[in-house]
Amino acid sequence: MEDALADYLDEFTRRDWQTLDPDDVDDPVRVAVVGLGWFAREWALPGIARSAFTEATVVTDVDADAVETVAVEHDVRGVTPDELRSGAVADEYDAVYVATPNATHLVYVRAAAEQGKAILCEKPLEATVDRARELVAACRDADVPLMVGYRMQTDPAVRRLRDLLEAGFAGDVVHVHATMSQTMLGELGSDHDQWRLDPDLSGGCALMDIGVYPLNTTRFVLGSDPVRVSGRTRTEHEAFAGVDEHATFRLEYPGGVDAMCTVSQNAQHASRLEVTGTDARLILDPAFYEREDRGFAVVREGTRVDVDFDQVHQIEEEFAYFGHQLLAEEPFYPDGDHALGDMRVLDALYESAEMGRAVALGDDA
Amino acid sequence: MEDALADYLDEFTRRDWQTLDPDDVDDPVRVAVVGLGWFAREWALPGIARSAFTEATVVTDVDADAVETVAVEHDVRGVTPDELRSGAVADEYDAVYVATPNATHLVYVRAAAEQGKAILCEKPLEATVDRARELVAACRDADVPLMVGYRMQTDPAVRRLRDLLEAGFAGDVVHVHATMSQTMLGELGSDHDQWRLDPDLSGGCALMDIGVYPLNTTRFVLGSDPVRVSGRTRTEHEAFAGVDEHATFRLEYPGGVDAMCTVSQNAQHASRLEVTGTDARLILDPAFYEREDRGFAVVREGTRVDVDFDQVHQIEEEFAYFGHQLLAEEPFYPDGDHALGDMRVLDALYESAEMGRAVALGDDA
Numbered sequence: 001m002e003d004a005l006a007d008y009l010d011e012f013t014r015r016d017w018q019t020l021d022p023d024d025v026d027d028p029v030r031v032a033v034v035g036l037g038w039f040a041r042e043w044a045l046p047g048i049a050r051s052a053f054t055e056a057t058v059v060t061d062v063d064a065d066a067v068e069t070v071a072v073e074h075d076v077r078g079v080t081p082d083e084l085r086s087g088a089v090a091d092e093y094d095a096v097y098v099a100t101p102n103a104t105h106l107v108y109v110r111a112a113a114e115q116g117k118a119i120l121c122e123k124p125l126e127a128t129v130d131r132a133r134e135l136v137a138a139c140r141d142a143d144v145p146l147m148v149g150y151r152m153q154t155d156p157a158v159r160r161l162r163d164l165l166e167a168g169f170a171g172d173v174v175h176v177h178a179t180m181s182q183t184m185l186g187e188l189g190s191d192h193d194q195w196r197l198d199p200d201l202s203g204g205c206a207l208m209d210i211g212v213y214p215l216n217t218t219r220f221v222l223g224s225d226p227v228r229v230s231g232r233t234r235t236e237h238e239a240f241a242g243v244d245e246h247a248t249f250r251l252e253y254p255g256g257v258d259a260m261c262t263v264s265q266n267a268q269h270a271s272r273l274e275v276t277g278t279d280a281r282l283i284l285d286p287a288f289y290e291r292e293d294r295g296f297a298v299v300r301e302g303t304r305v306d307v308d309f310d311q312v313h314q315i316e317e318e319f320a321y322f323g324h325q326l327l328a329e330e331p332f333y334p335d336g337d338h339a340l341g342d343m344r345v346l347d348a349l350y351e352s353a354e355m356g357r358a359v360a361l362g363d364d365a
Numbered sequence: 366m367e368d369a370l371a372d373y374l375d376e377f378t379r380r381d382w383q384t385l386d387p388d389d390v391d392d393p394v395r396v397a398v399v400g401l402g403w404f405a406r407e408w409a410l411p412g413i414a415r416s417a418f419t420e421a422t423v424v425t426d427v428d429a430d431a432v433e434t435v436a437v438e439h440d441v442r443g444v445t446p447d448e449l450r451s452g453a454v455a456d457e458y459d460a461v462y463v464a465t466p467n468a469t470h471l472v473y474v475r476a477a478a479e480q481g482k483a484i485l486c487e488k489p490l491e492a493t494v495d496r497a498r499e500l501v502a503a504c505r506d507a508d509v510p511l512m513v514g515y516r517m518q519t520d521p522a523v524r525r526l527r528d529l530l531e532a533g534f535a536g537d538v539v540h541v542h543a544t545m546s547q548t549m550l551g552e553l554g555s556d557h558d559q560w561r562l563d564p565d566l567s568g569g570c571a572l573m574d575i576g577v578y579p580l581n582t583t584r585f586v587l588g589s590d591p592v593r594v595s596g597r598t599r600t601e602h603e604a605f606a607g608v609d610e611h612a613t614f615r616l617e618y619p620g621g622v623d624a625m626c627t628v629s630q631n632a633q634h635a636s637r638l639e640v641t642g643t644d645a646r647l648i649l650d651p652a653f654y655e656r657e658d659r660g661f662a663v664v665r666e667g668t669r670v671d672v673d674f675d676q677v678h679q680i681e682e683e684f685a686y687f688g689h690q691l692l693a694e695e696p697f698y699p700d701g702d703h704a705l706g707d708m709r710v711l712d713a714l715y716e717s718a719e720m721g722r723a724v725a726l727g728d729d730a
Contacts, residue, residue, distance in 0.1 A: 250615060
């Protein structure tokens with residue numbers, strides 16, 4: 001099996017989307033970073049800096065102290081959110097990365113679109129489907145490119161897994177398991193990020209914040225969209241009052257392939273995606289968190305091969321793709337319409353949890 | 366963590382149920398083996414022989430050639446099914462092990478009960494809930510002890526996992542994943558076992574034959590029963606026409622704990638049980654097949670410990686427990702009523718799959 005695998009997995013971390021030589025890039029895409037929570041500071045800003053195709057030039061946040069600290073640390077221009085939205089320093093950036101609480105994505109994306117800037121918006125796209133639709137429409141109306149921050153889609157391990165599935169290496173996919181959990185209050189810590197507990201700002205917690213990973217990653221690797229879903233949510237602890245602390249869900253893909261998913265904001269850390277086919281199992285474990293090395297295993301004919309590969313900086317890959325596609329004038333795969341698909345499913349999962357029955361995803365759902 | 370774990374996992378393979386000294390057993394329980402399919406020949410007969418508390422003395426099967434071969438090989442008495450049922454050699458055995466196609470359990474169990482013999486019946490108990498109820502009633506009416514062949518319940522790895530959960534080592538259980546698959550037609554091979562494809566004989570395929578493992582094992586380790594279930598079945602290949610080739614199901618346990626399960630008779634071999642709690646994850650992988658070593662891993666505070674332990678012969682453990690409890694005049698845990706719980710759930714899963722909605726398990730369901 002190892003020989004056949006090698007054919008697929010040689011140059012594991014290759015960027016199959018890259019046509020421009022990073023060494024030839026003199027003017028990387030200048031990015032304004034909107035929202036300086038834990039992820040933006042610890043991961044996005046370093047990722048933007050590492051990527052040859054991007055550089056951060058402007059930062060903003062509702063927390064003026066955070067803006068000042070980050071501006072000094074990264075030697076970038078710090079502005080107020082009002083200044084960002086008004087376009088006061090619009091000549092200092094080509095693109096806007098929006099990493100604010102979900103319910104505030106729309107206001108920043110709309111402002112950036114009106115400024116004619118390219119946009120990378122974090123997922124989930126907004127706090128509700130309707131607002132997400134408005135967001136996508138704003139970008140379309142302004143004719144600006146919109147990418148959505150599905151960092152799994154530019155992760156080499158996920159792309160190689162998808163390659164193997166597409167090549168039929170696993171035979172027909174039979175079913176999928178995915179689990180992702182963390183002790184959110186312990187692992188993230190900072191109060192700055194606790195907007196996830198406010199349903200008005202987040203639109204939900206375990207499903208919106210974590211469920212989107214198993215959901216979007218299975219959509220990506222299977223190359224199709226769920227047709228019917230069933231979800232259950234549960235809240236045990238006072239800290240999570242008003243939002244979902246835990247969730248389980250089944251995504252029914254075309255052909256009867258079910259993805260059985262669990263997510264939790266308050267459980268022992270777990271991060272695993274397992275695709276079982278008639279001929280092989282493909283396992284990512286760890287799978288989903290930016291802060292862990294990815295594991296990639298293939299089981300075929302009873303033999304398990306743990307693939308040893310160079311770990312990448314996941315957010316560098318994401319921003320490299322973002323910057324590259326803009327410079328190459330190529331479209332994004334995870335665009336607004338793709339992200340709306342997740343929003344519809346998340347909405348259907350909350351509906352399913354409330355109604356106690358499965359919910360079909362109509363063409364126009 | 367390893368110190369705390371050691372307290373629970375020392376003497377990993379201890380038989381916590383054993384009070385009799387195997388060396389003191391002069392007269393082991395004499396077992397008549399009914400049904401000489403692959404499992405009985407490859408696993409049950411060797412297990413009975415290895416166990417100090419049991420010995421095989423009589424075998425029967427509808428296949429006279431198999432009877433003759435096995436009788437010679439194991440130096441036991443071979444009889445016809447009629448002879449077994451009529452009690453013609455009833456003085457040569459104390460107990461009857463029934464490993465025939467599901468829909469024929471009842472006839473053999475009833476005969477054995479009428480002979481006053483102790484019974485170990487394979488799971489699932491019968492092909493339908495009604496017949497399973499009749500089976501349990503026959504044993505109760507005859508006042509004979511009935512154990513059901515849940516070999517996972519006497520497996521040390523499963524018992525230690527349950528011990529850890531009971532001791533609160535994992536905190537509160539949040540959710541469970543379980544998967545079990547094989548290429549049935551390839552891995553088992555023998556035509557002798559293909560009754561599993563006949564719905565009249567089996568009552569179903571993927572769910573009945575394999576689904577019972579994730580179902581019963583989660584019941585056992587969680588120490589509770591599902592209150593509501595949702596299942597989906599699917600058949601792709603002609604060989605499985607009339608039965609379920611693949612199935613996925615969600616078992617809703619009290620307190621909102623969901624077990625997300627997948628099983629297949631036609632997928633790459635998989636065998637995994639994963640319990641995620643607020644404080645730890647407990648993983649059996651491989652978990653379910655008699656023909657593989659079990660793996661046992663504990664993840665707590667982000668640290669994974671793979672427990673190294675002596676592998677047991679799983680069927681020896683099962684028969685040792687069966688013989689021991691009879692000799693010690695102690696009851697069985699996996700008894701007929703316990704097994705009826707599985708039958709009700711399996712029935713509800715098929716109903717759920719047919720109706721396309723979750724099914725509640727009533728007290729009297």
